[in-house]
Amino acid sequence: MTRLPSPAPSTRTAAPIRDHNRDLVLEVLRCNQPISRVDIARRSGLQRSTVSAIVDGLIEERWIREGQVLKTARGRRPTMLTMNDDLVILVADVRPTQTILAVVDLNGRFLDRTLVPVITNAKQGVDAIAEGMKRLQAQFPDKTCEGVGISLPGRVDKRSHRLALAPNLPWVGFDIRGALQKRLGLQVELENAANACMLSEQWFGRLQGIRNAVLVTISEGVGAALLVNGNLVEGATGMAGELGHIPIADSGPQCACGQVGCWEMFASSRAALRYFHESAGPSQTPTIQQLLNMEASGNEKARIALEKQARGIGRGLRIVTATFDPEVILFAGDITLRWDTVGPIVASELSNRMLTGAPPKLIALADGEAARLRGAAAVVLQRHTGFKRLTVLR
Amino acid sequence: MTRLPSPAPSTRTAAPIRDHNRDLVLEVLRCNQPISRVDIARRSGLQRSTVSAIVDGLIEERWIREGQVLKTARGRRPTMLTMNDDLVILVADVRPTQTILAVVDLNGRFLDRTLVPVITNAKQGVDAIAEGMKRLQAQFPDKTCEGVGISLPGRVDKRSHRLALAPNLPWVGFDIRGALQKRLGLQVELENAANACMLSEQWFGRLQGIRNAVLVTISEGVGAALLVNGNLVEGATGMAGELGHIPIADSGPQCACGQVGCWEMFASSRAALRYFHESAGPSQTPTIQQLLNMEASGNEKARIALEKQARGIGRGLRIVTATFDPEVILFAGDITLRWDTVGPIVASELSNRMLTGAPPKLIALADGEAARLRGAAAVVLQRHTGFKRLTVLR
DNA sequence: ATACCAATGTTATTTGTGCAAACAAACTCT
DNA sequence: AGAGTTTGTTTGCACAAATAACATTGGTAT
Numbered sequence: 001m002t003r004l005p006s007p008a009p010s011t012r013t014a015a016p017i018r019d020h021n022r023d024l025v026l027e028v029l030r031c032n033q034p035i036s037r038v039d040i041a042r043r044s045g046l047q048r049s050t051v052s053a054i055v056d057g058l059i060e061e062r063w064i065r066e067g068q069v070l071k072t073a074r075g076r077r078p079t080m081l082t083m084n085d086d087l088v089i090l091v092a093d094v095r096p097t098q099t100i101l102a103v104v105d106l107n108g109r110f111l112d113r114t115l116v117p118v119i120t121n122a123k124q125g126v127d128a129i130a131e132g133m134k135r136l137q138a139q140f141p142d143k144t145c146e147g148v149g150i151s152l153p154g155r156v157d158k159r160s161h162r163l164a165l166a167p168n169l170p171w172v173g174f175d176i177r178g179a180l181q182k183r184l185g186l187q188v189e190l191e192n193a194a195n196a197c198m199l200s201e202q203w204f205g206r207l208q209g210i211r212n213a214v215l216v217t218i219s220e221g222v223g224a225a226l227l228v229n230g231n232l233v234e235g236a237t238g239m240a241g242e243l244g245h246i247p248i249a250d251s252g253p254q255c256a257c258g259q260v261g262c263w264e265m266f267a268s269s270r271a272a273l274r275y276f277h278e279s280a281g282p283s284q285t286p287t288i289q290q291l292l293n294m295e296a297s298g299n300e301k302a303r304i305a306l307e308k309q310a311r312g313i314g315r316g317l318r319i320v321t322a323t324f325d326p327e328v329i330l331f332a333g334d335i336t337l338r339w340d341t342v343g344p345i346v347a348s349e350l351s352n353r354m355l356t357g358a359p360p361k362l363i364a365l366a367d368g369e370a371a372r373l374r375g376a377a378a379v380v381l382q383r384h385t386g387f388k389r390l391t392v393l394r
Numbered sequence: 395m396t397r398l399p400s401p402a403p404s405t406r407t408a409a410p411i412r413d414h415n416r417d418l419v420l421e422v423l424r425c426n427q428p429i430s431r432v433d434i435a436r437r438s439g440l441q442r443s444t445v446s447a448i449v450d451g452l453i454e455e456r457w458i459r460e461g462q463v464l465k466t467a468r469g470r471r472p473t474m475l476t477m478n479d480d481l482v483i484l485v486a487d488v489r490p491t492q493t494i495l496a497v498v499d500l501n502g503r504f505l506d507r508t509l510v511p512v513i514t515n516a517k518q519g520v521d522a523i524a525e526g527m528k529r530l531q532a533q534f535p536d537k538t539c540e541g542v543g544i545s546l547p548g549r550v551d552k553r554s555h556r557l558a559l560a561p562n563l564p565w566v567g568f569d570i571r572g573a574l575q576k577r578l579g580l581q582v583e584l585e586n587a588a589n590a591c592m593l594s595e596q597w598f599g600r601l602q603g604i605r606n607a608v609l610v611t612i613s614e615g616v617g618a619a620l621l622v623n624g625n626l627v628e629g630a631t632g633m634a635g636e637l638g639h640i641p642i643a644d645s646g647p648q649c650a651c652g653q654v655g656c657w658e659m660f661a662s663s664r665a666a667l668r669y670f671h672e673s674a675g676p677s678q679t680p681t682i683q684q685l686l687n688m689e690a691s692g693n694e695k696a697r698i699a700l701e702k703q704a705r706g707i708g709r710g711l712r713i714v715t716a717t718f719d720p721e722v723i724l725f726a727g728d729i730t731l732r733w734d735t736v737g738p739i740v741a742s743e744l745s746n747r748m749l750t751g752a753p754p755k756l757i758a759l760a761d762g763e764a765a766r767l768r769g770a771a772a773v774v775l776q777r778h779t780g781f782k783r784l785t786v787l788r
Numbered sequence: 789a790t791a792c793c794a795a796t797g798t799t800a801t802t803t804g805t806g807c808a809a810a811c812a813a814a815c816t817c818t
Numbered sequence: 819a820g821a822g823t824t825t826g827t828t829t830g831c832a833c834a835a836a837t838a839a840c841a842t843t844g845g846t847a848t
Contacts, residue, residue, distance in 0.1 A: 016411065017410065017411060017804095017805060017806075017834095018804080018805060018806090021805090021806085036825075036826090037825075037826065038824080038825055038826075046806080046807095047806065047807055047808075048825080048826070048827085049806080049807075049808085049809095049826085049827070049828080049829095050805085050806055050807075051826095052826060052827065053805095053806090053827095069814095072815085072823095072824075072825095073815095073816075073823095074815075074816055074817085074822080074823050074824065075814075075815065075816080075822085075823040075824025075825065076813060076814040076815060076823080076824050076825040076826075077814070077815070077824085077825075078824080078825060078826085079825085079826085211630075212629055212630045212634075226717075228622050228623070228627050229622070229623070229625060229627070229628075231623060233622050233623070233718070234623075234719075235606055235718055235719025235720065236605075236606045236719050236720060236721040236754070237719055237752070238719070239716075239719040240606075240717065240718050240719040241717065241719075242716045242717075242719075243716065243717060245716055246712065246713040246716050246717065247642065247709060247712055247713065248641065248642070249643070249644050250643050250644055250645075251644075315641065318640065318641055319640040319641065319713060320717075322636045322637065322639055322640045323620075323634065323635065323636075323637060323640065323714075323717060324627070324629055324634050325628075325629025325630050325631055325632070325633040325634040325636075326629065326630060327630040358631070360630070409833085409834090411805090411833095411834060411835080412833080412834060412835090415834085415835085430796075430797090431796075431797065432795085432796055432797075440835080440836095441835065441836055441837075442796080442797070442798090443797085443798070443799080443835080443836075443837080443838095444834080444835055444836075445797095446797065446798065447798095447834085447835085466794095466795075466796095466844085467794090467795095467844095467845080468793075468794045468795060468844075468845060468846085469793085469794040469795020469796065469843075469844070469845080470794080470795055470796040470797070470841095470842055470843040470844065471795085471796075471843070471844070472795085472796060472797085473796085473797085
């Protein structure tokens with residue numbers, strides 16, 4: 001009967017719109033910094049007043065900060081905004097041979113790096129990472145750490161946040177995330193190395209604005225990450241992108257997976273070594289590095305081996321391009337060291353295909369280690385700032 | 395100085411939220427009809443009042459209608475809501491051999507079908523479709539037509555709305571959409587046949603709630619549609635999913651595309667005929683239909699041919715599953731007629747793979763024609779009701 | 789009969805969001 | 819000093835959803 005005025009209902013109706021626009025502002029700012037509020041408005045299509053309100057919030061949350069006031073010819077001077085590089089992310093690139101730790105700021109710049117030895121025992125290995133990160137963090141007492149990102153050489157189950165498949169790292173099933181969170185008191189994110197590379201390029205590199213891309217890592221094995229419509233493809237069980245073991249030939253040496261004809265057996269660095277043995281004889285046993293160096297200094301048999309590897313790569317990529325029709329294909333791993341030899345061959349293999357349309361652009365990543373580390377940081381940023389990338393408009 | 399009250403500013407700020415929730419309500423209603431307002435609220439997570447407002451709008455727009463009032467034990471009786479099946483969509487399934495026209499309601503039910511002869515001349519062919527559709531529409535004067543959807547045996551360029559690639563239909567480049575819109579005065583949407591099948595299953599069939607799936611059409615050639623994260627994959631230039639020509643073998647007969655080893659040469663119905671010739675001799679020249687019938691009645695050589703084809707299919711699918719990790723793989727085309735023979739072989743080929751995780755479920759579509767027609771309707775619905783599918787929350 | 793209960797559906801109020809336009813600030817040029 | 823220009827802020831408005839009170843519609847207990 002008596003109608004009480006509602007006391008403090010705290011509705012959060014239009015929140016998704018504001019979140020979305022917040023992410024949009026952050027995206028525009030990140031990619032164009034330093035930038036003024038008005039310029040953000042122009043580039044995002046939002047109203048100046050809206051941008052102001054959102055920017056206030058972002059400064060409050062310490063994501064961004066006001067920088068210098070620009071000198072212009074006429075009118076009020078714009079105060080430039082930048083990402084707040086007092087916020088940092090602790091990242092690790094875990095590899096079978098070594099683990100690298102680093103401190104990365106919001107712009108993907110490295111403040112410091114260290115090395116941690118590999119420990120096969122999962123608990124001890126993760127402990128060593130935690131210790132190293134603590135030491136790193138202590139070196140920057142005036143920085144605030146936003147979170148921890150780990151790049152791993154295997155598949156991460158998105159539900160349990162554990163390694164589900166990792167041929168070269170015996171940490172499968174161990175609760176890496178939980179252990180680190182407990183030791184460091186920070187939010188931890190895990191991601192597959194290839195996916196991390198892709199995210200690194202999307203956030204800080206050459207994929208800005210690109211919606212469809214494939215990234216192939218070519219080292220001892222072959223791995224891949226897939227970007228479709230601006231999002232990483234996970235698949236139903238998180239296993240999408242296991243391209244190393246797609247069958248591309250009827251015969252050939254048996255793969256560790258038990259099958260015959262896996263792409264990996266024709267396109268990996270190991271395959272290049274096998275090709276070299278076949279022509280130079282079994283007495284020659286260079287490492288991959290040595291083989292690449294031999295080719296660089298003009299060794300003909302090394303060149304032929306790499307050429308065969310390049311054709312193997314191209315063959316599998318024909319499958320990938322027909323399937324995805326990507327704008328860009330990125331390459332990471334050993335092979336990028338001799339890309340001036342391998343790249344053109346891969347490109348020509350790829351152009352021998354029937355389908356119309358421009359072939360995808362091929363790009364070799366010079367520094368895979370940096371990409372994995374930055375990618376680990378990008379995972380953390382993505383979790384904190386919203387999941388959509390570069391979506392447009394209000 | 396004088397502040398005029400803005401006359402007709404037409405802000406549309408919160409429109410995307412309303413649109414999204416409208417789509418959500420429509421989705422919940424469509425999949426659970428007949429359903430009451432309260433039940434929609436429960437299932438969608440929206441508030442009852444919000445649902446009421448949106449439902450009013452949908453009734454106003456004639457998308458849905460109130461139905462019978464349910465008898466319940468206690469409390470006010472709910473009035474059930476259903477899709478308004480006075481709204482229909484005119485659809486066509488254009489094939490190289492024949493074109494079928496149909497009238498479909500919002501639930502994917504067929505009200506009528508007709509046949510139109512194939513005319514190689516594009517203008518005349520489209521005219522024939524327009525005439526047939528006009529006649530069909532005239533049979534249902536009390537129904538309102540919402541739009542026109544066309545399934546085509548080729549790739550549709552999303553920008554120009556024209557056929558960009560169609561080996562078996564000489565209508566490439568002709569403005570089918572423009573011509574039909576002019577003749578019929580209705581919005582027209584074009585879509586590739588495999589994509590149409592996928593959409594049909596997503597809207598009306600067995601893909602409801604499934605986010606990752608692959609659909610393979612196996613007839614004279616091999617085609618595919620890809621569903622990733624609930625959306626069809628288009629690729630950078632709209633060519634994604636051209637799986638018929640992925641290389642799966644080193645050797646074999648040359649394909650029409652000029653390459654050797656295309657999947658199509660091992661998995662299509664034509665491949666099955668070739669296998670049959672190889673064992674039964676070249677004097678035997680059955681059609682595909684006849685071959686399938688021979689197998690059904692116990693012909694051993696026909697069985698072997700289909701078995702070889704099944705292995706060819708499975709081989710390519712190993713690539714597809716490794717790449718996408720789909721929950722479901724759907725099959726359409728001739729092959730589904732003998733699925734009880736072919737299906738188990740494909741499944742066993744697929745289970746011989748290293749990667750962990752449950753293998754995808756395999757489903758054969760019994761009636762590809764109906765799927766393409768319903769899919770053409772789904773394209774129209776999708777354009778009219780928003781592009782996102784089954785996204786959650788407020 | 790009357791009061792009460794249990795559900796469904798509606799209405800009024802509150803909150804949060806963006807836009808548009810007016811306003812304020814800061815600086816240059818004449 | 820004052821006009822012009824550009825940046826950034828304030829204010830009033832429209833719109834959408836949440837909330838909670840209210841209305842509706844039947845059954846059932848007293």
